[in-house]
Amino acid sequence: MMSTQSLQQTLDHWSRFTMRQRLMRYGGLTLTLLVVAWALSSIDVIWEWVWDAPVQMGDLFGRMMPPDPSNLPSILEAIWQTVNIATLATMFAVVVSLPVAYISAQNTTPNRVTLWIGRFILVSSRSVNTIIWALLFVAIFGPGIVAGIVAIMFRSIGFLGKLLGEAIEEIDQKPVEALEACGASRFKIVLYAIVPQIMPAFFAIAILRWDINLRESTVLGLVGAGGIGMILQGAIDTFNWPEVSMVLLTILALVVFGEVVSSYLRKKIL
Numbered sequence: 001m002m003s004t005q006s007l008q009q010t011l012d013h014w015s016r017f018t019m020r021q022r023l024m025r026y027g028g029l030t031l032t033l034l035v036v037a038w039a040l041s042s043i044d045v046i047w048e049w050v051w052d053a054p055v056q057m058g059d060l061f062g063r064m065m066p067p068d069p070s071n072l073p074s075i076l077e078a079i080w081q082t083v084n085i086a087t088l089a090t091m092f093a094v095v096v097s098l099p100v101a102y103i104s105a106q107n108t109t110p111n112r113v114t115l116w117i118g119r120f121i122l123v124s125s126r127s128v129n130t131i132i133w134a135l136l137f138v139a140i141f142g143p144g145i146v147a148g149i150v151a152i153m154f155r156s157i158g159f160l161g162k163l164l165g166e167a168i169e170e171i172d173q174k175p176v177e178a179l180e181a182c183g184a185s186r187f188k189i190v191l192y193a194i195v196p197q198i199m200p201a202f203f204a205i206a207i208l209r210w211d212i213n214l215r216e217s218t219v220l221g222l223v224g225a226g227g228i229g230m231i232l233q234g235a236i237d238t239f240n241w242p243e244v245s246m247v248l249l250t251i252l253a254l255v256v257f258g259e260v261v262s263s264y265l266r267k268k269i270l
Contacts, residue, residue, distance in 0.1 A: 068245075085149050085213075092149070096157050122158045124158070133151035145225070145226035147226070159209055159212075164202060176189055211262040215255055
């Protein structure tokens with residue numbers, strides 16, 4: 001056994017990192033600090049406004065209190081419209097994303113061309129922010145909830161299709177091979193071998209996306225795509241800060257409601 005003196009000498013000379021590892025860590029930290037310093041110097045920050053922000057925030061919050069409930073009926077109507085936008089957009093996105101997920105999964109896509117077409121759709125959908133989609137569809141359909149529904153739907157297709165495609169790729173291939181050996185058609189293989197395996201993931205992903213869409217739909221009105229955001233933008237434009245605080249509290253309640261509902265549905269379904 002190692003003596004106490006030898007053990008103490010070993011501990012005295014022990015180092016967690018080698019000299020090369022320490023140099024690499026310090027070099028990486030220095031490079032990160034230089035990049036952050038360069039980023040801060042290149043964005044032209046008006047530091048006087050930054051230092052004055054706490055005072056301005058305090059003044060703004062003071063003008064927002066107390067919340068004004070006089071316009072609550074219109075706010076609640078807009079909140080209900082927001083829930084409808086999120087729900088309808090999620091339903092349409094689920095329907096559209098199913099075939100996209102099918103051709104985006106390597107083990108179900110017919111060929112390499114359809115694989116890349118499916119993945120191009122997924123990347124295109126996820127690479128454009130919801131607000132950008134909303135601006136585009138407001139220009140096409142005009143202001144209103146139709147633009148909001150389509151914008152949320154286009155944004156959701158990439159999310160749903162990617163996660164569902166990954167779920168399809170992770171299925172057990174033995175049921176698929178068994179049905180193929182029996183001469184089953186492709187439709188029956190999908191219906192009896194693939195769908196049962198991805199149903200738990202399907203419901204979990206759909207509920208999660210609905211929860212996300214509920215949050216995203218609250219800001220669509222800022223660009224004219226319907227929902228509670230339109231009332232919020234109108235209150236801000238008219239400097240009606242008590243109504244702004246009332247709208248923000250209502251949005252907070254909506255987000256909490258969405259979280260509770262999605263958690264309940266996941267427990268019941270999964």
